[in-house]
Amino acid sequence: MSIALCAFALMMTTSGAVRAQTPPLERAIKRLAESSGGIVGVSAIHIESGRRVSVNGSLRFPMASVYKLPIALRVLQRVDRGELRLNAPVTLSTHDFRPGHSPIVEFANNKPVTLPLERLLELMLGESDNSASDALLRLAGGPAAVTNRMQALGIMGINVSRPEGQLILNHRGVRELPPESEWTMAILDSLSAKITQAEREAAAAAYADDPRDTSTPDAMADLLVRIQRRDVLEPASMERLLQITTATQTGPARLKGLLPIGTVVAHKTGTMGGTTNDVGIVTLPDDAGHLAIAVFVKASTKDVPERERAIAEIARTVYDFFVLKGQ
16 A cells, blocks of 8 residues: 555544554554564654554664764753863774764774864764764763663663674674773774674674663654653753754655655664664644654664665654644
8 A cells, every 4th residue: 555545544544532543553554564574663752742653662672873862862961061062172082983884984084083072963963973972972971871861851761781882893793892992993893804604693683682772662752752842951952952963964765755855854863784763853744743753673684775665654654644634
């Protein structure tokens, strides 16, 4: 069934109270999720009315780089407290460079680099830079401080357990790592090269069920609601976070992929192995409010573009439901 037909069917067949309206939408989401080739979790909340749809909403999913959003919230909390400054210079040595996607590594040319904290936030959220992520995680106070901040906000289903560098290397099958102060890209590449294909595949398969660095879709959607309501940070920090995530360069084919051109989406993506995610806040047209939506895919055997298409189709179906049905 096409997205338009799905939306029409939902419009025609749903009525009554909030909970009576969501089963048809849930069934549509489940049908669309099949094309992802993996396990899909979705939680979407119409922020102004509180109406929610949830599929596998209490199941844990690896966040991958989505976990950079909670890190940013903790860093900005410290900015609001006066413990950090957005214009403060932060120096990354070559020991701070991380594998995977990192524009910092590309332009640093294997030399130390100094950037304002605010620029690191832009790189972490907007371009999903792994080196920026670990530098900011240290400034946040470490993984436990980020998780504790989520719990203080009443968000119990999100945990940050490891730095990005460790997470990536664990996913590659590297279990024993030297102290971070001794890391270089050459050392990390050497450690990865020693892992057999069988070990790498086993580690990647285990990632889907590893409880570390995970979120439930419901918990992430709840966090997005708090962000849109602007009650987790001071106004200036809140607006800066939303500006950066609205301008993010990653994942144009995911939540945004099939939405009407010009739809405003503040979002954060995540990708690692069989995991492909996108979470964000969608502004609905004609003063229809805002949609907090988290879509997670794990243990997928399909290529990334196919997973992204599934995310885009789910996002468009949820969008159409709330637009056509109203609040």
